[in-house]
Amino acid sequence: MPDDDVIQQLAEALSIDPVLAALLLQREIKSFEEAKHFFRPDIRHLHDPFLMQDMEKAIERIETALEKEEKILIYGDYDVDGTTAVALVYSFFSKRTTNISYYIPDRYKEGYGISTQGIDYAAENSYSLIIALDCGIKSVDKIDYANSLGIDFIICDHHLPGGDLPKAIGVLDPKRADCEYPYKELSGCGIGFKLVQAYAEKNGIPFESIACYMDLVAVSIACDIVHITGENRTLAYFGLQKLNSEPCTGIKTLMEIAGKKERVNISDVVFSIGPRINAAGRIADAKHAVALLISDDVLNAGDIGALINGHNAERKGHDQTITDEALSMIKSDAALVAKKSTVVFNERWHKGVIGIVASRLTEKYYRPTIVLTRSNGHVAGSARSVYGFDLYEALSNCSDLLTQYGGHMYAAGLTMPPENVLAFIDRFEEVVGATITDEQLIPEIKIDAEIKLSQINSKFYRVLSQFGPFGPANMTPVFLSKGVRICGQPLLVGSEHLKMFVQQDGSAMFECIAFGQHSWIRDLKQDRPFDICYCIEENVWRDKRTLQLNIKGIRQAAQQ
Template sequence: MNKRWAVRAKADEDEVKSLAAALNIDPVLSTLLINRGVKSYDEARLFFRPDSRHLHDPFLMAGMEQAVLRIEDAIAAGEKILVYGDYDVDGTTAVSLVYSFFKKYCHNLEYYIPDRYLEGYGISTKGIDYAYEHGFSLIIALDCGIKSVDKIAYANTKGVDFIICDHHLPGDELPAAVAILDPKQAHCQYPFKELSGCGIGFKLIQAYAEKNNIPFSEVDCYLDLVAISIACDIVHITGENRVLAHLGLQKINSNPCMGVKTLMEVAGRGTFYTISDVVFLLGPRINAAGRIDDAKHAVELLIASEEIEAKEKSELINIRNTERKGHDLSITDEALGMIDSDEVLIGRKSTVLFNENWHKGVIGIVASRLTEKYYRPTIVLTRSNGHVAGSARSVLGYDLYEALCGCSDLLIQFGGHKYAAGLTMHPENVEAFAARFEEVVSATIKPEQLIQQIQIDAEIRLNQVEPKFFRILNQFAPFGPENMAPVFISKNVYVSGYAAMVGTNHVKMTVMQDDSAMFDCIAFNQGEHLPQLKKNMPFDMCYTIEENVWKEKRTIQLNVKGIRFSE
């Protein structure tokens, strides 16, 4: 696939020089800081030294006073409280965090995860009925509920109160809950809007702890769960999320909870986890519990206090993840075949595929793979409980949620973010929906949004990549949306030593530029360049700089994102 190389506009030269002098760093690094909104020594100190003191007052969030008061009243009166959450990583970590914290102070506490296949996403009538029939008078809903107007109205007829802790965009009407915690509410003045669902749960227990003089150590012990949710729900790693992710990664790499520790062991890595490692090693395993079996297994793992139980659950989840991979690969192959054999589908600006036999638990992963392959808004649909359910993924800069709003009359329900969403519809609407979605996307997407872009932060020479430069660059982490690992371009480099194919289509090589040192490089899925690389032709490359850990040995490695041969 051809990719656009887009070099970021240069920052103000005087600002770059001033900040570089103040911090005694390479001007390239000060440029990276300025492009992230960091323009002074004090701002840089906050950026490079995230600290729990930088967390916002949780009571700045609309609804927090009411939420804490309702929980206090419930605990004092001996009411039964149900902690309710979605079945994905964000939902299960949120439930695990809130349940584990309040279990210390409330003896009438249980948790509930809806069945992905029988109940679907969000608040379910079955879940409300379960609460009513078992005497629960308060439900704390996590990572869902902001659009469940009818379900909350139904709960109110049953005498079941709701506290909604959600981070998704509200609809035009808010549910009639006792309290709603969602920074995206129009009237909410909370300074940071991009918390994960688990992050909202963290702010709730932080507020309760402050109100009840509980030490912060009883709250920050759950930051490993928050970091996992931030990584896997692909929220912005800026502001408060950056602080939470930084502190959470420290806990993952030093003293994770028992469930996370055993999951790291079955994943094959014990320490040195980055945000990327969390996404690719821990996230799929936690998700697999709900995709293939029951998401309650993920919660049981994450709240486990005994090593034997945690190991049993980790091994079970690891098996489910292996099963998930099998479904994922077979359905992806089938979906690719459907597109490649249909000229109409090939020529579209969107992808909508439906197969009633596909496993609902992996269609989101398949949608992501198809988006990566064809680079256009993609929806994968399958049968579920008499309806058709789907997962949607988007491309950089295109608002998928807005596109679905243009098709809302054909949907039973939908919800999600700019880049990922879920939806359900009646089977008879599939064909009309596919046509409408293509019509909406074609009318609103820009041509350049259909070509994958490599955003390049700065041009450097390889001899600038020395220990101090790399050490400071590492402090820009944790990386993620809105704080991605910087991408550099170096021109007229050449292979020095060797270039060879590894795996199916990856290139491993060493490169130099003029009198620089040699650098190890890995270029994933770029095997087509190998013949020219072996001829020692000069080329330009864009890349990130990372640390490669192999058998306890750490070396600098360039992760090559693109190669262009010099003219």
């Protein structure tokens, strides 16, 4: 059936604007039943955890450990996904045994993933089972070492496996080639939730006993930038409900510190809650984040939350200082400005924030970017890419100069000997220059649909909001409206943002906010039509709710 016919049938069946039906079709939703499934997430949409390869083995090993009162160590990465995963699995099993603790590797001393130091800690303290979360899928040699010491591993990971799987008791990873689990995009914390769900199902524990952890899963999904589709969307939907009704004590503390009083969404989690959790591992010790997330004591949580918030303030300081220094470094070097890549190095920069700085530089100059600093005798770097350019492949072409590297198309980490820095900068620019297209160096705004402002009303927004939670693979739709006119004068908000009202062909007036687009203030005139692309959102001010257009781009209208 042609797409236009599908759109028309969906629009009629659901009594919605055809534009919204077209957005459903973009998401491969073609029938009333599929739309109902999409618009009405249900716990019953979660998959059977035992469809995951090795789940039965993992649960049997945990049951044996609990029965024999073995010591269990919950091990996880130091980022948001890892710490929420550890908090979830530890909280659940600590209600069933006292022989349990957790371990988060030191970002600077041990690095990412399973460490020899962590295994030695387990051996010295008589732990016979380690449950690893958000890491371990490539730790073949480390698991062999643990096996030699009589320590069993269960790995719960969501990263792509290498050529060989670790010889663990159970390797839970939907991205295993032999795993038939129907959904492949779970977060690390999501895999931990499936482990807990499987144990609960097998042991007759009601689902309500694990639903209380879904706020942690939602935080991991938001902050690890995984797809918000399928099972992840269901988990995020109910996790946000928990966040907005009865969050765990630790997250509630962070929300209060961040000043979040209205309902939080995925974006709020990413920009307000996530950075504070991450700051613990970036500046001090990620164990503080786990201690906060497992705390049931309001006063204790308040103390840890204040400590973490202090780390976040320190992180912001480093972030701002390094960003300013890096921008100044680029601006003062004409040769660097002219390049198709950015690589900047200062051995004094704080390793914990160079990834954030790389993202900021990419936003400013829109090209593949690497920020380097000195760490433990090596030079460590964090890299970010632009849409459509494979950063990992580019680093592969520089691999002879690197001690190690890892990541994916858009973000990566790397280390190299200090004496290779200058050669690496030249090689990386050579590789990028030979493979990147001119189009990839121009930022684009992907527009989902062109609409008239007159199509926007409360029903349109109500249906649109049910497309959420929004995130990767289910982004907030961006609309284009052509030939709009400004009403009155645009106002400058702060030093960089515009606030204004627009109208189109006699439509209602819509309030707009245009972040970072202050340069348009002199060009927007009542007698000059212009085009806008934007997201539609609800603005709440003193209990009054109005629809607002969040402007993503402005251009002068084409001459008729």
